[in-house]
Amino acid sequence: MQQLVRKGTNPLVIPESSTFTRSSFIATNRSQSMRLSRYFLPILRETPKESEIVSHRLMLRAGMLRQEAAGIYAWLPLGFRVLKKIEQIVREEMNRAGAVELLMPTLQLADLWRESERYEAYGPEMLRIQDRHKRELLYGPTNEEMITEIFRAYVRSYKNLPLNLYHIQWKFRDEQRPRFGVMRGREFLMKDAYSFDIDEAGARLSYNRMFVAYLRTFARMGLKAIPMRAETGPIGGDLSHEFIILAETGESGVYCNKDVLNLPVPGEDIDYNGDLTPIVREWTAPYAATEDVHDATRFEREVPAEKRIHTRGIEVGQIFYFGTKYSVPMKATVTGPDGAEKPIHGGSYGVGVSRLVGAIIEASHDEAGIKWPEAVAPFKVGLLNLKQGDSATDAACEKLYRELNTRGVDVLYDDTDERAGAKFASMDLIGLPWQVIVGPKGLADGKVELKRRSDGSRENVSPADVLARLAP
């Protein structure tokens, strides 16, 4: 069933009799709230057949996502809000680490890829396109060539280094078998950063900055992402880590030392110009590896039996140092202090932004639905009016809705005339961190119910306490 939650009057028409402007969408400087009756949230009661893993199933049921073709999705409003929140966290942490944002196009000229000799090498996963002039284009699966082209066009001197440029853009890889929803789509949103340094020593400093930025990025999303030694893959190079979150339903097997789960994540006051080596060393000291590079002998020698973890994981980021792999064939050189031209040493650093939406759900859900970490939740609070039309509950809800907004809290206000049970089920499904449940029974005692989605705990509090708790 597809229930388009849209009931009530035409939102484009404010009745003349209205004594107030009925705004369905409240946007203050700090918050963006919605009335469910005016939102677009097509919740599915039944599980769509095509979804195999839990995150995909929940994204479809929660009205976040619509499949348009194999591995290609439309992001519905609720899903889009999560995507944007994740994107923004990635952006803030990249900026904090000194990377500079730009935006490259999705389409690239084939000639660019011929320079690095990857046009032929990439194979059928690359979507190749011809324009009306029969020029060969491709939908970019990654952007090393293009960023190198941009870099070499402008940067001449070592004095402009180090430089780290990144963008957050849609990519396309024509997977033979797309599956698992956004976890392995063909079109996906990715943050990719590219570092440029005069030599390997400099490149390793850049690498470390991204390493630390990734620790912070994933921690902010409520994830324990573990850096694991990785194969360098088709991009090449000799230093690489995958950042993996543990989830039973993960795509690959992982082995690690339990200690790595409790390491401290650097605070936002971390000095990216300082020496980050101790942090990287600390995080790479405990054994942690995916099964394709797993060394059972070492694992058993280094990790005491009670600290061995063998489970599955989802890759949410990967960082590479690849040296002069692109700068040599593409002639991206700068003049060094000695007056000699040198190819730059590069690295690339990806975060699967759209994949993270699914990965977070894999790591945080229960039977009833999603449990969003607050930092990425589409709304912080779900406000449930259990008896729409009752003047007391309506008034109490309207007041809470306005006041939470005034205090900068994102609220999804379920003001529909659904029955209480349906509202509970829908709210649990979409997984907002907090539910404020307002009904006649509680209001008789001047109380509403405050429920925390993460652990299901609930308590009866006054509306004033709700404000104090949710908008301190």
Added chain:
RNA sequence: CGGAGCGUAGCGCAGCCCGGUAGCGCAUCUGCUUUGGGAGCAGAGGGUCGCAGGUUCAAAUCCUGCCGCUCCGACCA
């Protein structure tokens, strides 16, 4: 890319073998009764049966081709 399936109402499915006016549940709409964990009753609307061709008096059903999607495996952020 090997193997296996599936396309019938918004979603989940039956009907196909054995050809004969397209059905069920949920959802939607109307009315009444309900109202703190996915309500009940009564009524209503909604389908080029994936597309094209063929066989036949007659095709959702049989035959051929194509398209789309899913699952297992190999592969991958």
